[in-house]
Amino acid sequence: MSLLRSRELILAFAILALLIAIAARFPGFVTPRNLAKVFTDTSPLILLALGQMIVILTRCIDLSVAANLALCGMVAALLDGAGIPLPVILPTVVALGAALGAVNGLLVWKLAIPSIVVTLGTMTIYRGTIFLLTGGAWINAHQMSDAFKAFPRAMILGLPVMAWIAILAILGVAVLLSRTPLGRAFYAVGGNPHAAVYTGISVGRTQFAAFVIAGALAGLTGYLWVARYAVAYVDIAAGFELDVVAACVIGGIALTGGSGTVAGAVMGALFLGIIKNALPVVGISPFWQMAISGAAILIAIAVHAASQRESGRIILRQAEEQA
Numbered sequence: 001m002s003l004l005r006s007r008e009l010i011l012a013f014a015i016l017a018l019l020i021a022i023a024a025r026f027p028g029f030v031t032p033r034n035l036a037k038v039f040t041d042t043s044p045l046i047l048l049a050l051g052q053m054i055v056i057l058t059r060c061i062d063l064s065v066a067a068n069l070a071l072c073g074m075v076a077a078l079l080d081g082a083g084i085p086l087p088v089i090l091p092t093v094v095a096l097g098a099a100l101g102a103v104n105g106l107l108v109w110k111l112a113i114p115s116i117v118v119t120l121g122t123m124t125i126y127r128g129t130i131f132l133l134t135g136g137a138w139i140n141a142h143q144m145s146d147a148f149k150a151f152p153r154a155m156i157l158g159l160p161v162m163a164w165i166a167i168l169a170i171l172g173v174a175v176l177l178s179r180t181p182l183g184r185a186f187y188a189v190g191g192n193p194h195a196a197v198y199t200g201i202s203v204g205r206t207q208f209a210a211f212v213i214a215g216a217l218a219g220l221t222g223y224l225w226v227a228r229y230a231v232a233y234v235d236i237a238a239g240f241e242l243d244v245v246a247a248c249v250i251g252g253i254a255l256t257g258g259s260g261t262v263a264g265a266v267m268g269a270l271f272l273g274i275i276k277n278a279l280p281v282v283g284i285s286p287f288w289q290m291a292i293s294g295a296a297i298l299i300a301i302a303v304h305a306a307s308q309r310e311s312g313r314i315i316l317r318q319a320e321e322q323a
Contacts, residue, residue, distance in 0.1 A: 097219015190257025
């Protein structure tokens, strides 16, 4: 019974059932080659969901991740156009993303402004900065160098570099959360900030670190996104922040903080990625695709809320029995 209560296991069964249902009509969708493509397509969502999960663990939320991605991606394209080599561009955009995340973290930490308000504001600022840098102009494939575009698509052991970067990020975040004091601090701050203070953990500094990590991942994803799709513009990844939050919620990351796993965030992203890749295959119109994706998110949230309510009842019943 405990296995059936595992959010990750239930999500794994849901993904398996989804793949079986799709394969019943379109067997080609579940070939190893196509599944590798689906994973690669979902890699940006996985990278951002990992960062968002860390932020949510600390009882905050970052709605500026997509704008951060867009600004870092545009800066990467501009640097490439200026002749800067890729080994310099990559650390630069990661550092830029981390700096943008640090802005969010500082405002939340030092001014005690709610994170949703801070990141709504910076989201607009980051998008506006792209317009100021480019005047609204696009940077297209013919304006990018071959090396800039080729790196995320280079194949290693049958998978593109972009997918390998997502896998390394998954492993890195898993080690961070399970094996380091900072990882334990994220859970402690989200679980009970008052108790965390008594154990010597700085709530503000921990939340600041979470925003910096999420920003760095967004900066890295910005380059990967722009290089893979070979285009950069102001509205790139517009609205993607909602998919990122949805992936975390579907994966069982508690919006109240302190609870969630890397496996849950990854499977939540994969669940959305499979739906978004499968719906065009089965001939669903783009308008219905949005509705179906939204319905899947609402159902996941409802199931999560119901499971939390049930847990509360069990705890209450146990307390009554002991009394």
